[in-house]
Amino acid sequence: DAMVIQNPRYQVTQFGKPVTLSCSQTLNHNVMYWYQQKSSQAPKLLFHYYDKDFNNEADTPDNFQSRRPNTSFCFLDIRSPGLGDAAMYLCATSREEEVHEQYFGPGTRLTVT
């Protein structure tokens, strides 16, 4: 089945220790998104790629970076995680930037100790 896969599902890192989360998709969608979701809150868009074009949300901290080496894969790098970065990180894809539903992966739960 076509799907969005995120690894790992659970990640524990230390304060200030860089961490990378990965996302892959078999849907062959052009757009990939990264969201941050904290407990009982709405998902918050961090950035997205339309093909290779990177789009950063204005209020996304510089601590968060992303890479998309090819159509199928996208990475979220957190350079110096703080306690406030503990959250669920969701990857999503959509076929195009126009009105198209987004399909989400299962998420990576990040804990910062």
Add this chain to the structure above:
Amino acid sequence: EDQVTQSPEALRLQEGESSSLNCSYTVSGLRGLFWYRQDPGKGPEFLFTLYSAGEEKEKERLKATLTKKESFLHITAPKPEDSATYLCAVQGSITGNQFYFGTGTSLTVIP
């Protein structure tokens, strides 16, 4: 600024007790309104897209409707497996592909 407000925050229903969830929105040029289901510890699962006022979509016990200011997710004769958080999101013409999510309604269906 585009905004989405969902109510109630939490809803407890007896099995078989029908009800509706509300999603009120303010958006410049609605391009689409989306409903998702999210189970604890998992990513949101796509349910419906609505594009224009008057549109309705159905899937099993769920029916989504759309007016110019709000959307309703009607749940008919719910079962315990319908327990989840239901998220609403809108996409506006000015904000491009940005999805604005509400904080969701947490639904619990009691056997």
